Amino acid sequence: MAKYLYKLGKWAANNNKKVIGSTLAILIVIAIFALNLGPNFSEEMTIPGTESEKALQLMKKEFPSNTGGQVQLVLKAPENKTLDSEEVNKVITDTLIAIKDKDKHVVSVVTPVELGNLSKDKKIGYAVVAYDVAADKVSEKSKDNIIENIKETRDAGIQTELAGDIVFSELEIGGITEAIGVVVAYVILAITFVSFLAAGMPILMAVIGLAIGLLLIVIGTNYLDITSVSITLAAMLGLAVGIDYALFIMTRFRQQRKEGYSVSESVAIATGTAGSAVVFAGITVIIALLGLSVAQIPFLTMMGLSAALCVLLAILIAVIVVPAFLGMMGQKVGPDRKNTFLSKIKSDKKQTTSDRWGNFVAKHPWKVAIVGIVVLAIIATPMLHMELGLPDNGSKNEQTTERKAYDLLTEAYGPGHHATLLVVAKTSSKTTNLQLALNDTIEELSGLSNVKSVSPAIPGHSGELYLISITPETGANDSATKDLVNDIRKRSDFLEKSDHITLIVTGSTAVNIDISQKLSDALPVFALLIIGFSFVLLVLVFRSILVPLKAVLGFILSLGATLGFTVFIVQDGNLIDLFGFPIADPVLSFLPVIVIGILFGLAMDYEVFLVSRMREVFTHTGNAREAVLAGMRDSGGVVTAAGLIMISVFTGFMLAPDPMIKSMGLALTFGVLFDAFVVRMAIVPAVMIIMGNSAWYLPKWLDKILPNLDIEGEAFMKEVEKSKKKYFDD
Known part of the structure; x- marks a missing residue:
């Protein structure tokens, strides 16, 4: 793969005007098409096959007047x-x-x-x-x-x-908070590259890819059921990885320029080496996002597809358009310039940071590893009592009209008004005394715990179905309301035997409960698939057993800490004023699945860029300690910058007013913080030092059958070095 990317990079650099012109033309055409169609988001969050969804379908047939907004x-x-x-x-x-x-x-x-x-x-x-x-x-x-x-x-x-059921306060994309995140990312890039011009390039590349992706999603809303939160997730992830991928390739380009390679050759080498890692890392993110379909929930599948599309475009922009821009402006974004304000900042504060930290970890590997593991384990503890749910109007910002309406209705009728359950009573030919059976049913339902009121049964046009409305004492996300739904379903079994009446519970509250339960059931399966996939993939990349095992265990640690911290803030209500959450609420039901998918992909990003350099040095020297120090020295800076950029972008979304966006931003911000800085920059090198040469052990029989992915581009670099040597010899 590296060899083909090397050729692609050189072609893009040599044909930079054609590549850039074609990209802009594609963007304009898609924009015109998207603007003509306009957005048509679907906010329906249902799961085909669940009891609540079946009841909704029955209601549409029996009570068509209830189907309008x-x-x-x-x-x-x-x-x-x-x-x-x-x-x-x-x-x-x-x-x-x-x-x-x-x-x-x-x-x-x-x-x-x-x-x-x-x-x-x-x-x-x-x-x-x-x-x-x-x-x-x-x-x-x-x-x-x-x-x-x-x-x-x-x-x-x-x-x-x-x-x-009609939304008036839409989700906002691209507000002031997101802009702040981009500005912070620009500052980080400016310090990293010691150039204001070079700092703007990764952001520009990310914006181009993201614009194409979001416009395609808008077009897709006219043909597919895509929720508005899908475009939020896609924007969040597409912007972050787009900047990071361009950063990785530009960093390698500047390294090659320092070594004396021409602009064209430096672009080709950067695309072949860093580009290979970008493609690998991006594909892992895409596979993780596509894995959201494992839950078999349509709206979640579309969320994964939407975000995966933006990541795919970020990869294509990174390996095609970034090389073209470097080919055009390579002389201006080359190696660090001296005696500038930014170079002084970098030389004073950043130049030896990775060296100092790497040496510290190498001297105290056991202390660093134990402290890191214990801290993350403590932060993960609240995850043990995590509750899942979907937000309602009570979770919205206090300034929205929906939240004000929610508070007024609560004041007038109590919290149970927002948790009304619709029960479809299905009779059969075996029901002897229909009216008596219905009266018994209503009496049974009224006697259940946590029931405030039960309406009379309303007949459908067929005479076989009746609609009963139940108002609980508690709110939609209260555990007592969930217990009531389960009690009604259990009672249905009894009534079916005694009066031949089947009760099917639906309504937005029951639908949300079913979605949360479905996601909770799918979570372990999805996590095992992701973890298993990551282990196999890393064995192929690093040709080792212990390194992938360490990476997977590190991912589990950072995932646990992320979910635990999210529960601590969002569900338990600690520091909610600091983070701007209106009220304490259950964790967004699809958040754990999203966090697993995205955090896995980002964790593999950092793992590949950090450990691949370690493997390269170990292959040449056979010294495991020196390999770890070289990896920290050469790749630690770019991983640190990438992590900070991710955090700044996600923080912009965390500061958004909408609680749904805010909770996703919070989880991903701290997920990157825990994984990039605690796991990858502390625990990983510490454990690698402790394992020594055994970290790179791979049975000979396995080594023979595994394909060589050559992420580092060693094969074509030998050819480049040979050609360079021959040129100077001649």
């Missing part, structure tokens, strides 16, 4: 007034009529008084606006119609907030 106008009367007063009720009625008259997709509007849902003090209630299209198909024009007309109620002093 609905907006709840949550209203609170002005001080010293109630919602049922003539004056206030008239303003509400007029507003609803205006909403209906201006939108042909609105099929009905109902006031709180008509619905009879006023709170005990009659201060709070909600009106309903129903549409003839599904919630995710309600247009922006329809949403604007709502927002424009509720100004009337707000001007009348009636607090009006929006709830229901």
